[in-house]
Amino acid sequence: MWQRNAPPSPQPQWDDESRPGNIEEVDILQLACPVPIGEPGKITLAHGSGGKLTGDLIRQVILPAFRNPLLDKLEDQAVFAMAGGRIAFTTDSFVVSPLFFPGGDIGTLAVNGTVNDLAMGGATPLYLSAAFIIEEGFAIADLERVVASMQRAASAAGVAIVTGDTKVVEKGHGDGIYINTAGVGLVPPGVEISASRARPGDKVLLSGFMAQHGMAIMARREGLDFEVELESDTAALHTLVQAMLRASSGIQVLRDPTRGGVASTLNEIAQASGVSIELDEESLPLQLEVEGLCEILGLDPLYVANEGKLIAIVPAAETDAVLEAMRAHPLGQHAALIGEVGDGPAGMVYLRTCVGGTRMVDMPVGDQLPRIC
């Protein structure tokens, strides 16, 4: 947890002279005792000591970004009142490489990813935690950029970051910054969504174009330039979910096809529900640029990560109502019916190909794209 470290001391010391975000300007002649001086503007091990520099980092970089009444107390824990009911609780660590990419950065992902894990249970996301593992030597300016992204994403999603933690590890024991977010939300009465609720005859909907996040990361990693820059689709999906829940009380399954892509997520659902799923290749929404890049790199877009898309499984009779609600939402404009649930072998996913064949879409064994989120 973040605590109220580093009380300003009454005698003149360097932190009395520093301005927020200006940790690097230490006048070493004014220091009363030896301190670990790292490179200016870089994270040092002392920033993770729980002492003065940890407090400075929290007060100068993190609090100004996330500021809210619960966090500002800097107790060991955030305490908030909640009505009774069903609480949703989730966590994810983010280790994406590179940290910054077109359409977002690790901070954007860390907030949207946890908001979406709550939303996929039909929950209204409310409060997030944020825990940083920072590598010694990481630029404080980059940390400021990441926390600013987190705050933008949190504000956009209507959630507050109310508790957190900062640790520092030696150079060579991290990769810039890793972020964990956990989240708490409230599931409205009557909502019952689970990967185990798909039934034969149900329809499979996808909220938009596949594989954008993964291919944006790959394009950046490989240094590929295109006329149109590929952007991550990272987004908070809870308002889309709420619109869908208003349109239909019959939504059975919601999942965001992140790591492992649409193929892995559908395999999980088919397994959890004990059903088969048949996809229609022609109906899979895919942008031309993404399709092209997948071909160049030899990747199957069905297995490439998304960060702002969801899969919904709904009874056939509700399909039109849910699709209409999705298409009326900015994050669901390109929603499509991509397949249906069958009573074939439990846990199997098939693809009806454009040329009329059928192939199995298995769980990936290996790793197409490491460190994608």
Place this chain on the structure above:
Amino acid sequence: MWQRNAPPSPQPQWDDESRPGNIEEVDILQLACPVPIGEPGKITLAHGSGGKLTGDLIRQVILPAFRNPLLDKLEDQAVFAMAGGRIAFTTDSFVVSPLFFPGGDIGTLAVNGTVNDLAMGGATPLYLSAAFIIEEGFAIADLERVVASMQRAASAAGVAIVTGDTKVVEKGHGDGIYINTAGVGLVPPGVEISASRARPGDKVLLSGFMAQHGMAIMARREGLDFEVELESDTAALHTLVQAMLRASSGIQVLRDPTRGGVASTLNEIAQASGVSIELDEESLPLQLEVEGLCEILGLDPLYVANEGKLIAIVPAAETDAVLEAMRAHPLGQHAALIGEVGDGPAGMVYLRTCVGGTRMVDMPVGDQLPRIC
């Protein structure tokens, strides 16, 4: 979040033959397609892919350890019913080095640390998340040892690990394993505890011997052997807190003096409450072995981390009742009155030394003991 990855496929594949904990026994002749084969018994990048090997790791190592009805569902989020009221929410990442030490390991710390952050708000800890960032090449046997420790600590504390996440980073971008836990608890009506509630005249209590965790880690790092092995004091403190709350409704402040030790924690409290605190050196509970090792290594025990101790600040009239309740609890047998809150300069902590002098106990600027938790 952990999801239901890796459905067992109907055709014969290696995972049908594997037993839990036996991931290394892959018969490569039976494999239908190229898989990334790392060293046997070691974590590979594919274990973090979100595909089949991630699922195997979760089903064979993590679920058997943590098994409970909420986790077993493997949804994107755990959903549980809670009565309305005040919810406490906290997070901590753990990067301790070495991972295993006398008295516990990173898994024990990760559970007890978050349980204690909830307990320091007077909350009853209920549910934890667990997120792992594992370095490629980490021994699966060590992961099994860590999750077994987590489960033992969770059972002992009466909490359930209900949601989680696993990421893998390349060799040289981690240090074996980093663990984040977040926690949710319920604050009983009437309990109002905050670092900002210390008032002049209040007494400062410490629940037992100082500096045990930090010195156990240091002894292990430095390869120092003693007749009596120093053990970490890691423990879950919520039952001690509950006993104290039953004895007195006047407890103002609770904090566990972890990173930065008793000195840093008291500085935080003095600052948050706008008071001074005066400690009595003679009354500080310190074991002879710990005192000796601190002298050898040139460390001040006031600044060394504890993992199973708490500081309580209580009105003078409640001191005896609270101390008696603490001493009647196994984790508070050596509880002591160590000082009092004053109306001196706000944010200052002083020590009345054994020889009759007074010295200032400031926030540490640098880092005595990096990677201590």
